[in-house]
Amino acid sequence: APTVYAAASLREAFPEIDSAPRFNFAGSNQLQTQIERGAPADLFASASSTEAQALFRANRCERPVTFATNTVVMLVPAANPAKLDSIYDLKRGPQRRLAVGTAGVPIGAYTRKLLARMRLTSILSKHIVSSEPNVTSITSKVALGSADAGFAYLTDARAAGNRVKVIRLPKWAQPPVRYQACVVKRSGVDTGGANAFLNKVRSSTGRRILAKWGFGLPPR
Amino acid sequence: MRAGFTALLALCLGVVLAFLAIPIVALFTEVPLGDVPGLLRDPVVQDTLKVTLRTNAIANVLILAVGTPAAYFLATRHFKGRALVITLIELPLVLPPAVAGIGLLAAFGAGGLFGGALQDQGIILPFTEWAVVLAVIFVASPFYLRQAISAFESVDPTLHDAARTLGASPARTFLRVALPLAASGLVAGWVLAFARGIGEFGATIVFAGNVRGETGTLTLTIYEQLEANFDVALSIGILLVVLSAVILLSYKLLSWRRSSSTSPTPFARSSSAPA
């Protein structure tokens, strides 16, 4: 079975598509670094095009393909102690504690883009911001109540279940969140296995499962 | 005033105990304890448990097998630079695990000091099970070595001499005298090293990644599962707390039984810690 390095946000969907591969879920940029450092990955599934394209340019993987899209949302703890009902609440009121991805990780980059479009960049300096290395730690901060709010993907909100509440963000502000996958180039790579898995992801079953977990789907 | 001093001491102890106990107690309040067994049957947890046990078993066997003779050498032989060697052995103790992970990558990773040579042999260490083993050895072995050296040092050297004049070779002296007499100290060191290895995170995530069924240990899984399956993460946490407490307590009971049956000074203050 191939070894699949995938963005943390894919943690629920991928094993459901096929539980055979060995998975490594982490921040996309962390996985990119690991592959650059010789990690024995066969397939890389990134939460943005940046990481996959970087590997492709370095001739460390085949041409990346887009297989899913996602939506950035704001999460608040189920109890919502800071009483946040909209992102605009962050412009007012007292200092809040926010969990935001670091600029280097896809979710962090998307969040900053989104806030820029909404002209809300100031909230990153107004509030206490914890820089998180991947979506997992963002959602967990919110789920555990140590952050009053966090920015993550819609899909993570689903996974976190009833511990968090989703606050949708305007469609017009959404950056294009494109998940790209590429087959790794290295000696001993399991190209066959990697392609087989990638095909499963892009098959209709795969697309159905991705959709079930809240991902958007690129046109066929 | 003088009763005050003891009261002050007791107060400090109370503060310490409260502070250390509260988070552990709180852990148990967060999760429906009845669900724990079910959550632990989750295949992710099962995989993780297997990886953790396998890698730690290998690492601990290596630590004991190579570390014990090395510690004996350091405890009984005197040579120039011995202090430096011991400092080197203790260095990983004070090294942040992430830095240790970077160091391991720099040494054995692709493009690392030895990475190329290893790769030519077809050996890839980073992000494999062996990377976990190496990471655990690197961070945990100093705990064992340190305690083992002092355990061997505290064996009365005249017992060693006595064995030699009674016709025992150096190897037999080691096996029949030094080893049994240092045993409780060695076990104490091993308990610490084992615990440190089980809890290892930083060096592993950097050097081995978190590949399910391969390098994904219990501790890594806790971080990964914190988001979605908070209850799974907590269950693993509780499993680890209980495991740790059982190991610690059984070691205590063991050494307490030993010492109470052979203690030469019945009024010596009972030693608290595996010192």
Place this chain on the structure above:
Amino acid sequence: MRAGFTALLALCLGVVLAFLAIPIVALFTEVPLGDVPGLLRDPVVQDTLKVTLRTNAIANVLILAVGTPAAYFLATRHFKGRALVITLIELPLVLPPAVAGIGLLAAFGAGGLFGGALQDQGIILPFTEWAVVLAVIFVASPFYLRQAISAFESVDPTLHDAARTLGASPARTFLRVALPLAASGLVAGWVLAFARGIGEFGATIVFAGNVRGETGTLTLTIYEQLEANFDVALSIGILLVVLSAVILLSYKLLSWRRSSSTSPTPFARSSSAPA
């Protein structure tokens, strides 16, 4: 055959040393050492350094101030349940830091056991400097306590009795006899605790988050910069290695000078480890 035994021991030691030294050496080969000072002047690193020093200073002061009397109490008083208390104190040693972080959250986080009560007082711990301090105390204090207990235990109790019959109150006996005689053991324990605190990651990230200038410590920054700015991560890593080595070595030199000037038995084997 008999030369073989010593050779075997030396071989094991060689393997241990090589394995522990290689990653540390490799670390230095990875980064252009000339750039390190420049990288360390990066404002991110500066902020981080300040947070690390401030939080660790507070944590260490608290550990020493409260831990020392508590350890003295445990070392000199005998009461029922003492073994249990000591096990409780050692439990955080074997607790994975992430679990410790969850425990701290469960205790002091919003919605935690005491979180509500604290919040009513206007105290919110997560994402603040105090959360880092608590996390450091929780994971590091057992190292100090454990060593401090055994340091106080190894002070000959008849010296304590002697001080009392010479008219010293319990407090004076503690200050003039127990403290100076246990000093080197206390420092050894403190070195370990300090190092553990500086390297702390798991509990901090879970409980305190990574807020720049507030909870972003050196170790957290290493993880954060590992992908973004590997050279910065490495520079911090090297800074920490050097810092650790300096602390260890200066402690060794200190205790070596002490012991060589007052050692009662000139032929006692020189004690290696701050045991």
Place this chain on the structure above:
Amino acid sequence: MATLELDLTDPLRTFELRARLTVGAETFALVGPSGAGKSTILRHVAGLKKPAHGRIALGKDVWLDTERRVNRAPDRRSVGLVFQEYALFPHLTVAANVAFGGASPARVSELLERLHIGHLAGEKPTRLSGGERQRVAVARALGRDPQVLLLDEPLSALDAHTRTAVREELADILATLAIPTLMVTHDFLDASTLADRIGVIRDGQLHQIGRPEELTARPADAFVASLTGGNLLHGMAEGTRVTLDDGTVIEVAEPATGRVGIAVYPWEVSVSSTSPGAGNVLAGTVGSITPDRGRTRVRVGPLVAEVAHVDGLERGARAFASFAPRSARVIQ
């Protein structure tokens, strides 16, 4: 000078300690086997251990009274305790050790001079010889000007030849102090040189109290007999005739019945190669022959004799040891 009175009961591990003593301005030696409870009594007096019941008073000053719930802390009792291994503070100089109890610098110098260790004032205890350490320990105990002095085996850590000198010196110091002094020792010569009275303690009980020569003259039990240097024989008594276990019949001074021990001192035994006509005679093989302080120690069978000459006797030869009936002290 006040008198130290103590009356204690304390259940120890294997027996109950009971001690009742009055010590004036004199030195009282507690002698007894290991584990008899000697050190425990000193710890009671110093306040380092609390007995189950009892009373300790120095004159009118009550240090302990379990009935009235009085129990002064050690630092509030005026005692000087010299510990068996001296328990000097290893991190302090000799002068600082002596000053620990509150002695002024002048008093410290005076004490050091008096004990001939003035030149060691700046040394650390670990660099001293056994005899020097002992002197520091005594100086430190005296530094508090105690009203009671306690010495726990003050000479046992010393070499055989240092011991003689230190013993005489200590004797002079104790003679000038004139405060109640309780001393523990294993050695009868130490006790008889240093103490005015000796109490023999075994299993927590004071079995015999008396001046050294009284103990030698009438050892109350086998322990005292062997402590004072006597040989011990066993047998069945019927009046003044005792049939020893090897069948020999001897005459003793005091009549007794049943199983008894017989103490015979070496210096009251004669040895010859031919059987003497009179007295009690034991035949046996000659064991070790040792010159000892102007006399010769010879072992013949079960008896050690100290005699002026051993003409014609050799190891392994047959010989006869004899002693007068009044030298055969009966021990029940």
Place this chain on the structure above:
Amino acid sequence: MATLELDLTDPLRTFELRARLTVGAETFALVGPSGAGKSTILRHVAGLKKPAHGRIALGKDVWLDTERRVNRAPDRRSVGLVFQEYALFPHLTVAANVAFGGASPARVSELLERLHIGHLAGEKPTRLSGGERQRVAVARALGRDPQVLLLDEPLSALDAHTRTAVREELADILATLAIPTLMVTHDFLDASTLADRIGVIRDGQLHQIGRPEELTARPADAFVASLTGGNLLHGMAEGTRVTLDDGTVIEVAEPATGRVGIAVYPWEVSVSSTSPGAGNVLAGTVGSITPDRGRTRVRVGPLVAEVAHVDGLERGARAFASFAPRSARVIQ
């Protein structure tokens, strides 16, 4: 039985150890102050320490020859070593301790019986008394059937009263062994009871070798004089007249010149309250008066005397100690 020959040079911390000895089937005692190098010699013989130069041989069997680069490991030398604190293996039973050297179970039982500790075979050493431990240590050393026996202060860890009994027992064992035996002790009585010859060592040099009575008769130096129990006086000699440091003039047997020591044994000193006409007389204050083994020990000024009676003498009184000129042994 082979003879043990040794000839060693070894620079130690503060002096150079030099020892040249031949020990036949006898017991040789090394006596000397702490740090003299006694234990070091035993360690050399056992092979636990290598001297800088030298040769050790048992008959034709060469154990060490630094010139020929021969140096047998300790386990290949046939020695039994009884350590000062016995060094019993605390984790093994008494029987297992004795069997450690390879003795068969039958031999182990035999040794235990011979040393009267058969009933302790199953005990751990920590549960034994001092005397019992000593016996186990001897049994263990004998368990290897060594051709050389080494004893490092075998009695020093024992109580004064256990010591006498164990000493006599050990004397019997050594007498029957008949192998070269080297023993270290601080105590002259131990040495003279157990050993055939005594070597007095100080600062690594053997100062005097002889039988016990020879050492007493002619102590070679101040150390031997005090070891054998003598008083030591100092003064300036001119022929057979010596002016002591306090001004008293005495007569000695052998002529000498310059600064000398004078050894006088207590049992050759008489004491009286009036000045005797003849002999050497020292006046002084009476110090301690102690009954000691059938005699009385009295200190008068700098002299200790052992006399039969002290009629009319009291501590603090003035008295006269006298001794014959031939009792005043001159020490250069």
